[in-house]
Amino acid sequence: MVNGVQSTFGPSYDKNDDDDSSDASSITATLNDEALPSAGSDSEYFEDEEHDEVNGGIENGYKWETFKAVSGVNYFPLNDGAGTVLIGLKQGQEVMISGSYRLQIAKGGIKYNDIHYNASWRSISIWHPTCSSMSPILSSYYADWNERTFIPVEASKTSLKHEDFECILKVSSRCSGLLKIAELNPAFKDLWIPQDYRPEEGVFAKPSFCVISKDTVRDTTNIAALKISERWHTSLSDLTLFHKNSPHDMRVVVLGGKNSGKSTFLRLLAQRLLHTGRQEDDFLYFLDIDPGQSEFSRPDCISLSKLGSNFELGNHLGQAEAEQVLEYYVGTSSPHVFPTKYLSDVSRLIDSFSEENSMGSALLNVPGWIKGFGVQIMNDVINRFKPTHVVFIDSNSRSEAFLNELQIESTFSTPQREEYEPCIYKIDGYHGSPTSGIHSRLHAPHLRLFRLLAHFHKVENTRSLISYDFTPLVRRAPLQVSFSPGPIKAFDIVDFNDAVSDEVFKDIMDGSIVGMFCFEGECETHKDGKFPILKRECLEESFVSLGLIHSVDTENSCINIYIPESTVGSVRGRKNSTWLIRRCKTATPICELFPSSKELSTFKSSGLPFLSFHKQAKYEFIWKVRRNILRRGHQNR
Incomplete structure (x- = not known):
């Protein structure tokens, strides 16, 4: 013990x-x-603050549900084409914002997850998908001797009076094109903005975030406040x-x-x-x-x-x-x-x-x-x-x-x-997520799929903006890379040691997600056809990028492959390197190969390598096994 x-x-x-x-x-x-007595990360600002426990959790109540964003009163769009807004909070007010956004405190301070932040020229990036618990933003004061404000000059074109508010927030989109993932896969249509979101007039300009309250969402019980x-x-x-x-x-x-x-x-x-x-x-x-x-x-x-x-x-x-x-x-x-x-x-x-x-x-x-x-x-x-x-x-x-x-x-x-x-x-374990709505519809496999799709469609990533283009990959021209001779010196199919023909190898690789590795020196391979198959692992291999193989061209000894835009520069920078292509168990998103828009339905005669338009007959290739059936020949005599 x-x-x-x-x-x-x-x-x-x-x-x-x-x-x-x-x-x-x-x-x-x-x-x-x-747990040991708390020093409290914000105790230097709130020394006497008590933490109320509600249903076994600490939270500031549900003040955010009653916050009403009214254009020209406490919500001021800047009309900069990016959906940037100023939000004014009075003492003790809370606001809940879902989506992906950058938050700058222009006046006063805030409390977020028990951490106090003063007004600053710096911005904080926050991600609040609707499938997980979110933290409300609590208005606070500037915790220093000399208060500073950072209200943008564009605010002069609005009706904002900064003296009316204890705290003023500048909120702008963290991402561009993020919401368009629903066009590629409808399962994510309300991943960032609740499906029943109904903004007030003049409040919403289709950025990647929204203010959530009882006035903007029909059922706030589907929104989990972190506690x-x-x-x-x-x-x-x-x-x-x-x-x-x-x-x-x-x-x-x-x-x-x-x-x-x-x-x-x-x-x-x-x-x-x-x-x-x-x-x-x-x-x-x-x-x-x-x-x-x-x-x-x-x-x-x-x-x-x-x-x-x-x-x-x-x-x-x-x-x-x-x-x-x-x-x-x-x-x-x-x-x-x-x-x-x-x-x-x-x-x-x-x-x-x-x-x-x-x-x-x-x-x-x-x-x-x-x-x-x-x-x-x-x-x-x-x-x-x-x-x-x-x-x-x-x-x-x-x-x-x-x-x-x-x-x-x-x-x-x-x-x-x-x-x-x-x-x-x-x-104790965390039990802050509701069991209804999007939380019961999106599970771990869906979120892994989102990560994979977002990775392949991320086109720009800077500290201030992440850009996505969720156009299906099949509408783009793949990169063509040759092998034997060529920069690809070996292929590796993990846990598949049998010798395969070129036709079978092509079937295995077409439409699959692979890892792309650079390596130094030579590697030991064998050939049963045109493809150099790795015999033993390279000692100095270095992982560079994921790729989605569109097709393998056996006749011309090359592969057609999609590479995420965010890693294309890294791949091209190693054009004189030798490469290993490894196929493991990463699942290929079906929506990439056959988008839900059915735009490939006109290509039935083109012989796309990863599609089959053959319709199986009822029960074709299906074995139905009957168990626990005791027949006369099986009876004990």
Whole structure:
């Protein structure tokens, strides 16, 4: 039995001797079931503030539901063609904004996720998809001696009187073309703007965001306001305090099952670490090893990234940029498909992180695979990462079994720190999302599909604007690349070792998502036809881009391939390199090959390589198996 009686970090706190304990006998590190007293990330501004718990969660009520955006009164469009607006908030008012937007505080201050922000010339990027919980923006004052305002000159052309408001917000679109993804796949028609949104006259100019209230949305119960428990709040505050005061590095891993709130906790923690104090050169490392729900990796990839003070808030669904240190293409959204390769890639990521010798903080985002072989992988990953803090989110009965199977070393040693004992916290699971509306319609596979589509259709990515063009790829001319001879020196089909004919190989590759790798030196291949097939893995291969193969031209020894616009420059910059094309298990979006607009229906005679217009007969190629039928010949006599 392991007793949670003492914290191993930060200033000392008095704790009662009768703290909760855990019967997780396989855990030998200190377990803290009770969250420690909070310092509060905004306590320097609100020292006496009490946190009310409503239904087990902290929130500011539902003031945002009653906020009414009225053009010319508290809502002032700037008519700049980009949908930019000024929103005036009086003392104590809240506003909820869904979508993707950039927020500049022109006057006063705001409170967002318990973090206080003063008016500044800087903008904050926020992502609020309707499929996840959103945080309201609470009006506040300018928390400094000399108040400064940053009201844009365009405001002089409106009826805005800045003295009427405690806080003035400038809101502009973060993305261009984001909403047009619904034309490619209708499932995402209300991913960013609620389907029942009905704006007031003069309020809406079709940007990528909207103000949500009872006046603009028929049913606000489908909108989840982010609320967290007291344990979450104090755990976040405690980790932030350690980050500020400790002379050593901090390594945090958050464990739990699927949909337990791991990603939400990590986003809130990253916000506190990077935006509390807000030094320009602050950064932290983020190890993203969940290929199915990555934060800063490309689809079906894992990565090591550096996050800075320009960290984007909310659930950006993999669209926010980060400084990539290293990235590996796993080739599947589930680690159990290629467990050996996955563990090898994760080990190399952690080794690369260790070589950085950072004295700062690092966060580890892990999959929700907490049973069977997944527990063994998590044990290996944790002991390689050598965390200073382990946060375990308890969401269901399976979580307790997982906790009992964890085998965490009692002490760790790193070049930065010798013989430290990891501190383990057990907190409640997050239950802030509603069960109706878009939340019950969009599941994890849909969100993975969104990430993949957005990746292939992102055409520009700057700090101020991300642009998308969701025109189906089949309407564009693919890039033609030759092989044997040519820059492509080898093809690799993972988990497919049988010799194949050129015709079968073409069928396998046509219309598939592949990884494109550069490598140095020579690679060993074999040929059963025109295609050079990789015999063993290249030692110095480097992942460059994903690609979608339109078709393979066997006669001319070339492939026709689509590459995301955002990575075309990187690919062209390596035109003298040698390339490996690897096909794994990344699923191809059907809407790319056969758009819902049916615009390809006129091409029945063209022989598109990835389409078949043959209509199967009823029950063709279908086996119906009848079980548990006891016939006379099977009876016991």
